[in-house]
Amino acid sequence: MVATSCFAARLAKQVPLSDAEKKALARLEENPRKVKRGAMIQRVNETVTELFVLREGRVMSFVILPDGSRQILRVYFPGDFIGSASTIYSKAPESLVALSDAIVCPFDKHAVRRLLEDYPRVAALLFLLSNAERVAMTDRLASLGRTSAKARVASFLLDMFDRLRVTDDSITDSFDLKLTQEEIGDSIGLTSVHVNRMIRQMEQEGLISRTNGRIILNDMARLEEIGHYTNRHKDMDLDWLPVS
C-alpha cells in the first residue's frame, strides 16, 4: 500500500497508476502549507520556481490590468495542479490568491524534471492534463468572445459544478460556489452588477435557486443550452497511453 496523494488520486481516476508512480506523485505533496483566505501565494512578475498541488480549499489565478480591472484566469479546486506556467517563465505571468482557507503543496520545478525523466507515463499524464486545461481555456474564450452575459453565467456555473463533481461524488444538483458575484464577473468578463441581474433573472425563470450561498441547478439541460456548454469530462480517451 502506498500513501495516496490528492493529485495522484485525481490522475488515477483517469488511468490506473503503479505504486511507484503514486509514490513519486505523493512526493510532490510532502510540504503542505496552510494559507488563509485572501493570502497571496504568488505575485505576478515575481521570480518563481515553484509549482503547487492544491490539496484543500480554493485558489484563483488572475491578472490586474493597468486600469485596475481584474481578470480571473482560473479557479482551482482540490487535486488541481497549479502554476505550470513557472515551468517556462521565470517571472510569474499571473498571481495566485487563496479564495478560501486552503492547503497548497509547493514543490520545485526540478522535481517536475525528475518526474518527467523517471516516469514517462506520468509525463504523458501531465502533458494531457495541460492539454485539457488548454481546451478548458478555449471553451471560456468562445464564451467570452461570442456569447451573451446570460450564456456566460450559465456555462460558468455548469463548469464549476462539473469540475467540483470530478472529486466530490456526493454532489448531485447543488454546490457551494463560494465566490462573490464580483469574482464571478471577473472570471467571465462582466461587472458584478450585471452578474447579479443575470443570476436574478435565471432564478426567476426557475433555472436555478439559491439558499444561503448554495446554488441549485434546477434545469441542467436548459442551462447547457443557454450557455452553449459542453461537458468535457465525459468522453476523455486515455486508452492509448503507455501501459506501465
Place this chain on the structure above:
Amino acid sequence: MVATSCFAARLAKQVPLSDAEKKALARLEENPRKVKRGAMIQRVNETVTELFVLREGRVMSFVILPDGSRQILRVYFPGDFIGSASTIYSKAPESLVALSDAIVCPFDKHAVRRLLEDYPRVAALLFLLSNAERVAMTDRLASLGRTSAKARVASFLLDMFDRLRVTDDSITDSFDLKLTQEEIGDSIGLTSVHVNRMIRQMEQEGLISRTNGRIILNDMARLEEIGHYTNRHKDMDLDWLPVS
C-alpha cells in the same frame, strides 16, 4: 548531420537538441500533405487520432456556436504543433481550416506516446510548449474579458507580429497578416465592422499603416501600452531542463 524538421528547428531555438532527438522529431513530419486555402483539416466532433505539425502556410482552429457565430481559437504559423487536444479527446473539440494554402504533417497520437517514452527531454519540451500555449490563451482571455475593442486589436496585431518573428528573422516592423477583418474580429470577439473602425482609427492616429495587405507597426511602444500587451517570447527560462 540530421535532416532538420520544421518543428524540431522551432524547439531547437529554445534548447539544443541531440541528433537522436532531432531525428525522432523529424519522423513526425514524414507525411507532408498539401491543403488548399479554405480546406477543412479537422471537423469538430469528428473522431480524431491525429495531430499535426504545420510546415507552411496558415491554419486556424475555431468553433461555431449554435447561433452561427464563430470564435477563432488560435491562428497557427509554420513550426506550430496543432491539435494536441486529440491526445485527450477522441472527438475533436475544435475545427481546423487552412487560412492559406498550407502544408501540414499529420501523425498518429501513438507516435507521441513513443516520443514521450523514448525521449524524456522531448516530452518535457512538449509539456512546456503546451504550458506556453496555455499562457497565450490566458493573455487572450484577459484581453477579451477586460479590455476595449481598440486594446484587443492592438494586442492581437502585436501577438501575430511577435509570433511570426519567432521563425522569420527578416521581419522588423511590418508583416503580412493575411487575415480578413472578419477573421480578426472572430479571433478577438468583435464584429468585422467594429474591427474596421478600430483599425481605421489607429491608422489615422499614425499607430499603424497599411499598404496592400501589409501592416506596418509605426509605434510599437504605444501599441503595447494601448493593448496592455506583454511579449511572452522574451524571458522564457528553460535552463532547468534535463541535459541530454
Place this chain on the structure above:
DNA sequence: CGCCCTATTGAACTTAGTCAAAAATCGTGG
C-alpha cells in the same frame, strides 16, 4: 468585363457598464 469577396461608412439600436444608494449577510470582538 462582370462577379464575388472584402473594406468602409452612416444611422439606429442593444447590451452591458457606471454610478449611487439601500438592503441583506457575514465575521468578529466583546
Place this chain on the structure above:
DNA sequence: CCACGATTTTTGACTAAGTTCAATAGGGCG
C-alpha cells in the same frame, strides 16, 4: 450570543461601447 462594521447583494436611472442593418466602394480573379 449579540452588536457593529464591513462586505456583498440588489435595484434603479443613466451612459457608453459595440452591434446590426444597409448601402457603397474597392480589388482581385476567372
